[in-house]
Amino acid sequence: MKSSIFIAVFLVANTASASSLCSAVSGAKVVAEDGTYLGEITDEYASDSILNEYGTHGSEYSAESIWNEYGKYGGEYASLSPFNSYASTPPRLIKNGQQIGLLTTNDYLQSPVNPYILKTCEFY
Helix, strand or coil: CHHHHHHHHHHHHCCCCHHHHHHHHCCCEEECCCCCEEEECCCCCCCCECCCCCCCCCCCCCCCCCCCCCCCCCCCCCCCCCCCCCCCCCCEEEECCEEEEEECCCCCCCCEECHHHHCCCCCC
16 A cells, blocks of 8 residues: 555656656556456566567557557557546556556546656666
């Protein structure tokens, strides 16, 4: 609970640097509202990483990738997609067994983390 509150305050305040955000979400699992595991926020070489463009969860062609713009988890109009600015059910970010935020471009939801920012992160 403490980490959830910290992340919420951290994200709403928008005073911390992008590197602090990257550190806060590093290792978080991305889980769709329907329970589908969509990968992990980690370095681009990890097999489960959403940043591994050759992996199941990072490929623009994979059905289980947020980067598949035609899929139900990545489409601009898909209700489960982080890229639908109006979606109320974007993927959840889970770290240490607790939800720490939502992966979404919808700034009106609590604890939003924009997926595009993750592409600027350096995870080791």
